[in-house]
Amino acid sequence: MIRARILGVGRYLPERVVTNFDLAKMFDTSDEWIQQRTGIVERRFADEGVYCSDLAAHASRQAIQNAGLQLEDIDFLIFATLSPDHHFPGSGVYLQAKLGLSEIGCLDVRNQCTGFLYGLAVADAFVRAGVYKRVLLVGAEVHSSALNFTNAGRDVAVLFGDGAGAVVVGPSEDESRGILTTHLHADGRYAEILKLDIWDISKKPYITETSLTNGDIWPKMIGKEVFKHAVTKIPEVIEAVLKENNLKTTDIDLYIPHQANLRINQFAAHRLGVPQEKFYSNIEAYGNTTAASIPIALSEILEKKIISENNLIVMVSFGSGFTWAASLIRW
Numbered sequence: 023m024i025r026a027r028i029l030g031v032g033r034y035l036p037e038r039v040v041t042n043f044d045l046a047k048m049f050d051t052s053d054e055w056i057q058q059r060t061g062i063v064e065r066r067f068a069d070e071g072v073y074c075s076d077l078a079a080h081a082s083r084q085a086i087q088n089a090g091l092q093l094e095d096i097d098f099l100i101f102a103t104l105s106p107d108h109h110f111p112g113s114g115v116y117l118q119a120k121l122g123l124s125e126i127g128c129l130d131v132r133n134q135c136t137g138f139l140y141g142l143a144v145a146d147a148f149v150r151a152g153v154y155k156r157v158l159l160v161g162a163e164v165h166s167s168a169l170n171f172t173n174a175g176r177d178v179a180v181l182f183g184d185g186a187g188a189v190v191v192g193p194s195e196d197e198s199r200g201i202l203t204t205h206l207h208a209d210g211r212y213a214e215i216l217k218l219d220i221w222d223i224s225k226k227p228y229i230t231e232t233s234l235t236n237g238d239i240w241p242k243m244i245g246k247e248v249f250k251h252a253v254t255k256i257p258e259v260i261e262a263v264l265k266e267n268n269l270k271t272t273d274i275d276l277y278i279p280h281q282a283n284l285r286i287n288q289f290a291a292h293r294l295g296v297p298q299e300k301f302y303s304n305i306e307a308y309g310n311t312t313a314a315s316i317p318i319a320l321s322e323i324l325e326k327k328i329i330s331e332n333n334l335i336v337m338v339s340f341g342s343g344f345t346w347a348a349s350l351i352r353w
């Protein structure tokens with residue numbers, strides 16, 4: 023059996039920095055409230071006119087270059103996002119055209135914060151089965167267009183930022199290195215806890231005057247429920263991945279959790295008995311970039327040389343759906 027591994031990584035963050043103090047000028051909040059509850063200090067927002075696929079294109083070019091490949095080497099594309107350019111067609115085809123890729127298949131993944139790990143599982147399966155050889159997987163978000171910057175939306179608006187991260191997945195020349203396992207989960211009974219109502223195909227037409235004025239254009243979240251489930255499911259799925267591979271928490275060199283809330287990741291690390299410094303964090307700089315957060319973090323980690331060949335890493339995520347997942351990689 024061929025093993026798949028990540029051949030290259032890239033990231034792109036829009037230049038515009040928006041601090042907690044900037045948000046406090048728009049609605050009633052404070053740097054102290056946001057930092058205490060989330061760990062976020064600032065985030066990046068894309069300018070008007072910028073699409074999710076634009077951010078993705080920057081990150082993708084960097085990932086392909088980092089893998090030592092050319093655009094024409096890519097034979098499949100997976101795009102994970104909850105903020106697609108348009109409802110349809112998928113953002114993957116926009117990215118394909120922007121990169122000038124040939125007529126390769128493009129798959130959109132709509133699994134919110136877990137989108138990157140779902141995409142990684144698909145890329146891994148394709149490569150291992152020999153279906154495709156070089157899969158470009160990108161997670162990208164433009165959240166800033168869909169946040170309610172008034173008191174009514176402040177619980178959600180402070181959390182999110184824009185950005186993109188990308189990887190190229192391909193065959194590993196060394197069978198012991200690469201993606202060892204990915205566990206994917208979902209529980210649709212909690213779909214209503216964190217969602218965007220505006221697009222409702224049961225309505226005729228699917229967007230009504232009322233839905234435009236009653237706040238349905240903004241995401242809705244029961245934050246405490248998300249928190250409660252996240253701190254349970256994140257340790258649970260990590261333990262399952264470790265058990266399957268006969269590993270202990272101490273065998274892992276670095277955990278790369280989705281960056282939703284520093285407190286969630288601190289709770290999860292504490293429950294596992296893992297030192298906080300083994301749970302990578304960059305939420306202070308970018309906020310929650312949903313499908314982009316894990317590849318952005320990975321790109322930084324490699325740049326800072328925090329991990330090296332043969333290190334064991336666990337990537338883990340939890341988010342809207344609810345969906346959650348973990349992936350074990352020998353780098």
Ligand code: ACO
Pocket residue numbers: 050051052055056059060134135136176177178180181216243244245246248249282283286310312340341342343
């Ligand atoms: N600034 C100041 N005060 C605020 C803000 C704000 N931005 N937002 C809410 N408040 C107020 C509330 O109105 C409330 O006031 P009250 O006590 O007078 O009613 C008070 O602060 C406490 O509100 P809570 O909602 O109870 O605050 P909590 O401690 O639960 O923290 C938070 C809220 C940070 C959102 C937390 O619940 C959380 O992080 N949950 C997880 C969210 C998450 O990770 N979401 C992303 C999932 S990923 C994905 O799939 C997209």
